[in-house]
Structures are given as structure tokens and as C-alpha cells.
Amino acid sequence: MPKVCLVTGASSGIGEATALELARAGHIVYGVARRAERMEPLRRAGGHPLAMDITRADDVERVISTIVATRHRIDVLVNNAGIGLHGSIEEAPLERARELFEVNLFGPARLVQLALPYMRGQRSGRIVNVSSIGGEIALPLGAWYYASKHALEAFSDTLRQEVGRFGVDVVVVQPGIIKTEFEQETPRELREISGRGAYADLALPMAAQAEGAFGPGSKASDPVVVARAIRRSIEAGRPRARYAMGYLAKLLLRMNRLLPDRAWDRIVTRSRA
Numbered sequence: 001m002p003k004v005c006l007v008t009g010a011s012s013g014i015g016e017a018t019a020l021e022l023a024r025a026g027h028i029v030y031g032v033a034r035r036a037e038r039m040e041p042l043r044r045a046g047g048h049p050l051a052m053d054i055t056r057a058d059d060v061e062r063v064i065s066t067i068v069a070t071r072h073r074i075d076v077l078v079n080n081a082g083i084g085l086h087g088s089i090e091e092a093p094l095e096r097a098r099e100l101f102e103v104n105l106f107g108p109a110r111l112v113q114l115a116l117p118y119m120r121g122q123r124s125g126r127i128v129n130v131s132s133i134g135g136e137i138a139l140p141l142g143a144w145y146y147a148s149k150h151a152l153e154a155f156s157d158t159l160r161q162e163v164g165r166f167g168v169d170v171v172v173v174q175p176g177i178i179k180t181e182f183e184q185e186t187p188r189e190l191r192e193i194s195g196r197g198a199y200a201d202l203a204l205p206m207a208a209q210a211e212g213a214f215g216p217g218s219k220a221s222d223p224v225v226v227a228r229a230i231r232r233s234i235e236a237g238r239p240r241a242r243y244a245m246g247y248l249a250k251l252l253l254r255m256n257r258l259l260p261d262r263a264w265d266r267i268v269t270r271s272r273a
Contacts, residue, residue: 003126003234004028004071006063008054008111009081011038013180014130017227018078023047025231030067033081054081054107055099064114073122076234077115079108080130085144086186087193087203097144104148109155116163123167126234129156130173130226133249137256139268140202141194160241171233172242176249177213179220186210202269221246 005022009015010031016039019031023045031042032052039049050066052059067074082104085096112127119125134142135149153172160170177183187207194203214220225246233239244250256264 002027003075005076006030007078008032011035014223014226015080017223018230020045021227021231055102060110074115074118076126078128086142086189088199089143091193100144105151119168120166125168128171133174171239174244175226176246177220178246219247
């Protein structure tokens with residue numbers, strides 16, 4: 001049976017791939033993003049693009065109200081919209097860190113609050129929160145991004161414990177290294193925030209390494225790899241609590257879980273200039 005799905009950040013990257021994957025699988029898909037004009041591929045696939053800024057409460061409420069008024073239910077919420085911030089803790093502007101938490105944590109939380117009454121009433125629903133391997137690991141010069149994803153995973157774990165008895169499943173998706181516009185911003189941010197000061201010896205090699213990771217011959221995974229995993233988690237009778245996929249995802253998570261903290265620190269701070 002087709003499910004009524006809401007996918008955030010659907011104008012590019014993982015969100016676009018997920019919205020298209022679900023629409024092509026026969027689900028009723030509402031894709032939201034600030035850049036609604038970039039969701040024409042979703043419209044052509046039979047989906048429904050809507051403009052929404054996840055940091056605006058009125059936008060978020062309007063989208064949920066529109067879907068419920070039209071379909072009388074909401075079955076799936078995919079919280080994918082997110083932004084990054086790369087630079088040292090000392091140098092990264094706190095106003096940008098606050099903006100990041102609004103997009104990566106509080107926006108998804110508000111969507112959850114608005115969707116849950118309908119899911120509880122149906123006695124069914126699925127909430128998929130797109131985290132990152134950065135929801136478990138940490139690397140230099142990405143503290144605010146990793147903090148937001150750690151927070152999203154803790155939020156998701158508690159949510160899963162609270163709403164399972166209402167027939168609502170909560171899934172965390174942990175992409176590894178994926179070819180997206182989001183990832184391509186990393187080198188620029190590293191150079192902009194920390195490329196000239198006390199942390200330049202870390203920032204500049206990391207920026208060069210990030211460029212290499214997404215350049216010609218890159219092994220980074222296509223976003224469709226994540227999109228397919230999200231679809232499986234939605235269509236499964238009993239989904240796993242976490243899905244890790246994409247280049248290096250499982251390897252890095254395993255290393256982080258097994259290695260002592262100081263050993264991990266030595267590996268990830270080693271210069272690669």
C-alpha cells in the first residue's frame with residue numbers, strides 16, 4: 001500500500017534521491033526545501049514539491065497541515081535537511097553554530113512534534129532521521145556538525161523508546177562519504193574559518209583531502225545508495241534502529257567503536273598534506 005511520505009531537503013543530494021526513490025516505488029511523496037524550483041524532477045516523477053524553510057515555524061506548520069488536509073494522514077517523515085560547519089571551535093562563529101542546530105536538530109524536532117499526533121491516531125508511522133557517521137564519531141574541525149548529529153541520534157533513541165508503543169518506528173540513517181553539494185562545501189569552510197590561523201596546519205591538509213575525496217576517481221558513494229536504504233527502512237515490516245551505508249561508513253564506525261580514544265585521536269589528527 002502506498003505511504004504518504006514527507007522528505008525534507010529534497011532539492012538536492014540525499015533528499016532529492018530519496019524523494020525520487022520513494023515516488024518511483026509508488027509512494028505519495030511530498031518533498032520540501034527552500035528552493036522549490038529545484039524539485040522539478042520530483043514533480044515529473046509524480047511527487048509534490050512544496051517550499052519550506054525548516055527554521056520557520058509557520059512554514060513547518062503549513063506543510064504538515066497541507067499534507068493532512070489533502071491526504072488525511074501522514075505515514076512517513078524523513079528528516080534529511082541539514083547544513084554543515086567546518087572550522088576550529090575557537091574560530092567558528094557561534095551564530096553559525098546556533099543556525100546549524102536550528103536546521104539539524106530543532107527543525108526536525110518540530111516536524112516530529114507536529115507529525116506524531118497523526119501517527120499516534122493511525123497507530124502507525126515511521127520517522128527516519130538522517131544522521132551521519134558523524135553521529136557517532138568525531139573528527140577535528142567539525143565540532144558543531146558532529147555535536148548536532150550526536151544530539152540527533154540521542155533524540156532519536158529516546159523518541160524510539162517513547163513512541164514504539166503507538167506503532168511508530170524510529171530509524172537513524174548514518175551515511176558515510178557521499179557525493180553531494182553538502183560535502184563539496186567542506187574545503188571552502190575549512191579555508192575560510194581556519195585556513196590562516198593557529199589551526200591552519202590541520203585545516204589546509206584536511207581541505208585538500210576533502211577535495212580529493214570528491215574529485216575525479218572519487219570512491220564516494222552516490223546519494224542513491226542512501227536513498228535505497230531509506231526506502232528499505234520504510235518498507236520493512238520491522239526496521240532496524242540504525243542503517244549505516246556508503247563509502248567507509250561501516251569501517252569508520254567499527255574502528256571508532258574498537259579503538260581506544262587516544263589511538264583514534266592520533267589517526268584522525270595525522271597530517272595528510
